[in-house]
Amino acid sequence: MLTESAFLDYLRYERNYSDKTIVSYSSDICQFREFIQEEVEVADWASVNSQIVRSWIVSLMDKGYTATSVNRKLSSLRSLYKFLLRRNELEVDPLRKIVGPKNKKILPSFLKEGEMNDLLDKTDFGKGFVACRDRLIIEMFYATGIRLSELIGLNDMDVDIPGCLLKVTGKRNKQRLIPFGDELKGSILTYKGIKTEEMQRLSGAFFVRLNGEPLYSGLVYNIVKRNLSKVVTLKKRSPHVLRHTFATSMLNNEAELEAVKELLGHSSLSATEIYTHTTFEELKKVYKQAHPRS
Incomplete structure (x- = not known):
């Protein structure tokens, strides 16, 4: 179709x-074109109505497409019809009142309190600088809820040991202070002592490799994944799982939602509220296990 080619040129040269994005748009539109021509026998874009679009949505869901995939395809189709309206090739947008399927909310993975206790209290991390550093990385993620990028970005001056405060730089360079307790303070002091003794050259970064250079994200990810594998069989075993674990533990122990929001560095409560669903799911599991008539 000439219209389709003109639309793709518009995306490429004007937008x-x-x-890669253009290929995705082209694939989605081609799939819809085949549907209207073969399934409902409509020959042009102007003849499409909202019922045909709804039928396409149903056919995609029947084929096993997720809500996310269907909504992405609808987005491509919406862009095409907006393009056609601007060119006065049709008068009515058949997607004007179309609402896509709702995406399922995926609850964040997290470790239970007992699993974290086993990891920090019973797991043998070994001896020496690397073992001490790796254990502190796990403990700091769990005790503060900081992001991977924030942990890597910590400098020595950002760790106020007497005041038990971390100064972290989050998204959009927004800084915040995170308090920590005596247990993490003791681990930090131990790490700092070994680091001072063994490092001949220091870069100013708080967490470093054996050569004194800062850590990188892939290394930290592997450290976390390797150690979480010792106590859990979760599919996801990433630094973000420990951030989820921090938030869930705080709410399970009656922390205020607003306080957890500030500690995590979320810009709005909606991002933090997902953890209330997580804790409720945990409550349901406890209920089913404990109540005799559940």
């Missing part, structure tokens, strides 16, 4: 979309 400056990448080749």
Whole structure:
């Protein structure tokens, strides 16, 4: 179809979309074109109505497409019809009142309190600088809820040991202070002592490799994944799982939602509220296990 080609040229030359994005749009539109021509026998874009679009949505869901995939395809189709309206090639947008399927909310993975206790209190991390550093990384994620990028970005001056405070730089360079307790303070002091003794050259970064250079994200990810594998069989075993564990533990122990929001560095409560669903799911599990008539 000539219209389809003109639309893709518009995306490429006027909107400056990448080749990969244009291929996705083209694939979605081609799939819809085949549907209207073969399934409902409609020959042109102007003859499409909202009922045809709804039928397409149902056919995609029947084929096993997720809500996320269907909504992405609808987004491509919406862009096409907006383009056609601007060119006066049709008068009514058939997607004007179309609502896509709701995406399922995926609850964040987290470790239970007992699993974290086993990891920090019963797991043998070994001896020496690397073992001490790796254990502190796990403990700091769990005790403060900081992001991977925030942990890597910590400098020595950002760790106020007497005041038990971390100064972290989060998204959009927004800084915040995170308090920590005596247990983490003791681990930090132990790490700092070994670091001072063994490092001949220091970069100013708080967490470093054996050569004194800062850590990188892949290394920290592997440290966390390797150690979480010792106590859990979760599919996800990433630094973010420990951030989820921090938030869930705080709420399970009656922390205020607003306080957890500030500690995590979320810009709005909606991002933090997902953990209330997590804790409720945990309550349901406890209920089913404990109540005799559940």
